[in-house]
Amino acid sequence: MSKPVDSAVSAVRAYVQHHREAFLDDLAEWLRIPSVSAQPDHAGDVRRSADWLAARLKETGFPVAEIWDTPGAPAVFAEWPSDDAAAPTVLVYGHHDVQPAAREDGWDTDPFEPVIRGNRLHARGAADDKGQVFFHTLGVRAHLAATGRTAPAVHLKLLIEGEEESGSPHFRALVEEHAARLAADAVIVSDTGMWSETTPTVCTGMRGLTDCEIQLNGPDQDIHSGSFGGAVPNPATAAARLVAALHDEHARVAIPGFYDGIQELTPRERELFAELPFDEEQWLRTAKSHATHGEAGHTTLERIWARPTAEVNGIGGGYQGPGGKTIIPSSAMLKLSFRLVAGQDPGHIEKAVRTWVAQQLPAGIRHEITFGGATRPCLTPLDHPALQSLVRAMGRAFEQKILFTREGGSGPAADLQDVLAAPVLFLGISVPSDGWHAPNEKVELDLLLKGVETSAYLWADLAENWRHAG
């Protein structure tokens, strides 16, 4: 690294060291607020958490820090314009609500009384997501201190929602309502993780999702399998045959048009996945599964990150109680969900599924399909200048090569991507052992401070290397 970079690193690190204790004290104060969005009796705490954060962001220096109400829990919006009008605008996304937690779930200490043991801070929300939101506050101060600026090098916006742990029911509407104020050149999502403590990574995408329920009706009531068995169509059989026909012998989804427009993995992307120290035995233990199974020609990581899926989440029909019942059931039901990857459109998938289902069913089986919500896939192009800045910033903080991952799941980040028409990047420092949603959730203090550092380097690098298009 060249000399100027080194001095920037030293300056950032000195600042972070100096403010470490105050930063952790502040975070602990926030973690003491049990902002559990799923529990109505904590509604006041979720609001208190939003108020606390808005006040703290003002103290940090954000000239604008507002509470944005929704029909559910409030979000916090903050804005700190750059003094360089031509700088790009970056929107940081996170959430201030947390999963439920109680001592009796298996916590060693009160989940809402943060405690540092060794080099770990334990509390509900330590990693998911208060810790990862909060490192941006010290990050931007370190950025200013190290660069001698009075305003960030980029136009900085924050949107910290209060209902993520409840499925973000009002998030899309909130983003649409405030689209003008949220407008950004890039979105930085700080609500994900890295490969491991020793392998820092950047996530470059999440899968999309669409799901449906299929109701299949055969006889008008359950009928006797002795009197009628073998001579009329059985809706449970029809349901099963639909599921069986979902995949071909290569475990590829067999719905015509399902792969239309899909962005195939490039050789470079496959190489990058293969660089990760993946241990399939260990992964299987995490998956609590007893074998891998999936699309031929792809590794497990490719299957969960970069390939679309069709999964049965639920199936039911006929008699499910103890013993037997000799009936042909009147009806059966399927719940299917489809994970989507870049290039796939949920609307197109819905149409393809509807057409396919109608063609599969035998005469005498009537059906009804209801689609639930749809979330688009996100994918940050590897050559996007903002991603390159992010990788450089992390590389400085971690002093290691940064590898690339993706997320198999789907999240509200896609709403930001869609409404704001901006690429989404993921800056997360959490690791799998942090125990999201589990007892004794923790954040690694060393990684938390690397997050602070990354945030500090990122804004300067972005401003220097990625000029606003407009």
Add this chain to the structure above:
Amino acid sequence: MSKPVDSAVSAVRAYVQHHREAFLDDLAEWLRIPSVSAQPDHAGDVRRSADWLAARLKETGFPVAEIWDTPGAPAVFAEWPSDDAAAPTVLVYGHHDVQPAAREDGWDTDPFEPVIRGNRLHARGAADDKGQVFFHTLGVRAHLAATGRTAPAVHLKLLIEGEEESGSPHFRALVEEHAARLAADAVIVSDTGMWSETTPTVCTGMRGLTDCEIQLNGPDQDIHSGSFGGAVPNPATAAARLVAALHDEHARVAIPGFYDGIQELTPRERELFAELPFDEEQWLRTAKSHATHGEAGHTTLERIWARPTAEVNGIGGGYQGPGGKTIIPSSAMLKLSFRLVAGQDPGHIEKAVRTWVAQQLPAGIRHEITFGGATRPCLTPLDHPALQSLVRAMGRAFEQKILFTREGGSGPAADLQDVLAAPVLFLGISVPSDGWHAPNEKVELDLLLKGVETSAYLWADLAENWRHAG
């Protein structure tokens, strides 16, 4: 018909006419006893029904009429030896318990207060099965009167069980315990029906049955379909693929060995089925179904009577509540039942199913199969002399050609066939409109008296045309 037959018919009919009113009064008295075996508070009534029947059989002339206790409801056994030691022995099977019934289920009158409207006797049990048991009492008296005998022309035994409507849980053990006293050359089951009021028929077989539950386990708990979807086997998919693989593209059961030893329909049997006035549209209404579907190369009647089946009676796995849940379920469950026809052995089928299931499942899916009870198929050979006697006896009573049917269902008759190593014949005069298990159950008085007549002719014909082998 020859002159002597005509005079026998006249004598039987005169006797039946003379005793018609007393017979119906007696039957009504029995029908007033609510012998509902499925309802514990009617246990005393079931016993009262057994006592009533045993006493009535003694009055009829049976020298032996006993109550046979079981761990559940009591059965009635009666015996009237022939004075011709070389005559064959015939065991009549029926049941004296009835289905539950309450006025508010939709009955026009009290289900346990028999009423004659037009030419129909309405009461719970009128057709299923008290009426059909009871016609044998007047039948044997008419037989004696018309032939001038003091004992029947055959050794006559009756076994009238008290738990048929509760699934005959103790019947097999009862038959095994009393096998020596029940020993017979043929079993006459009077607990079935005919094609219709205008098409008298003899049933020549019932299908067998074996059923199982298959538990499939994948991940040790429900896992996230985003994090793991597409890369591990889904037990609900495995369950569905098993069901889909049950049948080939001709709707034949695809389990290797399933059709081993099967007794195929002869051209003559297919012709006999085809003689029946079958109306598929009407049958579909009865089946409350919207299309026929079944094994290629067979008619609907062949499919339900003479072909084996594999049906899903229940399927379940994953999330079945409202909305969606993005999981790969930990487990799934299937309930399968197999109807079997002559030549198939339930034990062989169980082995074939177990082998097949184990071969079908992908790595990572563990399974457990539990088989329930097994009932063998029954089939009366068309050329059996006892069947020919039965057809002649019915032909005299109905003065019509007697056609042949089968039953798609399975029943305790198979236990008699197995334990006693005797062929089973079906003498039933009920018709589909009688409303078994339904409100306003009835029996057609004309058909009931044809049952009496058939019973009267049958014993003489059997003794004359079928000598005991020993």
